[in-house]
Amino acid sequence: MITVENLTKRYGPHPAVDDVSFQCEPGTVTGFLGPNGAGKSTTMRMICGLTTPTAGRATVSGHPYRDLPNPGREVGVLLDASAQHAGRTGREALTLSAYTMGLDRREVAAKLDLVGLNAVAAKRRVRAYSLGMRQRLGLAQAMLGDPRVLILDEPANGLDPEGIFWMRGLLRDFADRGGTVLLSSHLLREVEAVADRLVVIGGGRIVAQGDKNELLAGGGTVVRARDGAALHRALSVAGLTAADSADGLLVQADAEAVGQAAADAGVALAELRPAGGGLEQLFLTLTAGESTKEAVR
Numbered sequence: 505m506i507t508v509e510n511l512t513k514r515y516g517p518h519p520a521v522d523d524v525s526f527q528c529e530p531g532t533v534t535g536f537l538g539p540n541g542a543g544k545s546t547t548m549r550m551i552c553g554l555t556t557p558t559a560g561r562a563t564v565s566g567h568p569y570r571d572l573p574n575p576g577r578e579v580g581v582l583l584d585a586s587a588q589h590a591g592r593t594g595r596e597a598l599t600l601s602a603y604t605m606g607l608d609r610r611e612v613a614a615k616l617d618l619v620g621l622n623a624v625a626a627k628r629r630v631r632a633y634s635l636g637m638r639q640r641l642g643l644a645q646a647m648l649g650d651p652r653v654l655i656l657d658e659p660a661n662g663l664d665p666e667g668i669f670w671m672r673g674l675l676r677d678f679a680d681r682g683g684t685v686l687l688s689s690h691l692l693r694e695v696e697a698v699a700d701r702l703v704v705i706g707g708g709r710i711v712a713q714g715d716k717n718e719l720l721a722g723g724g725t726v727v728r729a730r731d732g733a734a735l736h737r738a739l740s741v742a743g744l745t746a747a748d749s750a751d752g753l754l755v756q757a758d759a760e761a762v763g764q765a766a767a768d769a770g771v772a773l774a775e776l777r778p779a780g781g782g783l784e785q786l787f788l789t790l791t792a793g794e795s796t797k798e799a800v801r
């Protein structure tokens with residue numbers, strides 16, 4: 505569990521993070537989304553005790569990060585995959601961390617295996633690693649102590665499509681086994697594919713948060729049938745408001761309610777989907793202008 509309460513960070517007059525509150529529950533992946541400079545990294549650094557908040561507080565499993573006796577056993581953190589000692593091999597880096605956390609050395613081999621770094625890669629110095637390999641090593645570091653919580657800042661950066669697919673599976677599996685994941689990204693499709701909940705930040709403030717499917721359904725549902733008149737009647741009988749749109753009918757209800765109304769009337773559907781182009785549209789709408797503001801600051 506991660507709890508963030510009214511976190512604020514000011515650098516000079518302008519707040520980088522402004523009164524941010526959210527919770528990440530066990531068993532879920534929370535996607536932390538926002539344009540560049542929105543305040544994602546600063547929020548994560550405050551959760552991990554690396555940046556002192558101007559106001560507010562954050563806890564991991566009920567404690568401020570700095571009060572955790574052996575933090576790596578409770579929460580795995582990957583904030584910057586490039587910030588690893590370039591002169592050490594991947595295996596050395598993990599072995600040192602294992603000693604620091606008081607872990608059995610066998611964990612090193614297990615985690616190298618888990619993140620797909622083979623024996624040859626493990627013997628190479630980190631300076632020779634691609635960004636994707638550094639992300640994998642960073643994930644191995646984060647998961648080394650078998651923590652219950654993962655905090656990952658843009659972990660998909662540098663991974664190829666296959667790597668992104670792999671990481672999605674790894675995080676899904678971690679959450680399905682009761683883990684808590686907070687994952688930041690500007691890769692909207694990546695977050696849409698793996699997250700259960702979304703926290704969207706723009707200009708340091710939360711602009712939307714909640715269940716991913718509910719947020720996506722917020723813009724209504726587009727529905728289409730070959731027999732448009734029958735569909736109209738079915739929706740009207742169900743008390744749903746429909747309006748013509750370029751690619752079908754736009755209904756102010758979620759897909760389940762629309763599908764049920766059509767099924768009850770025996771109308772075959774040709775299309776049923778959330779309106780507004782998915783998360784990308786939501787993201788762009790909610791954060792409109794924030795990147796521009798950031799650029800001119």
Ligand SMILES: Nc1ncnc2c1ncn2[C@@H]1O[C@H](COP(=O)(O)OP(=O)(O)OP(=O)(O)O)[C@@H](O)[C@H]1O
Nearest residue numbers: 515520521538539540541542543544545546547798
């Ligand atoms: N140490 C610092 N000193 C001054 N300003 C800072 C500092 N760290 C962050 N900021 C500012 O705080 C704001 C939020 O930055 P932050 O790095 O948290 O955003 P972000 O959402 O993680 O963006 P990105 O994806 O580009 O890293 C930005 O305006 C940034 O310039």
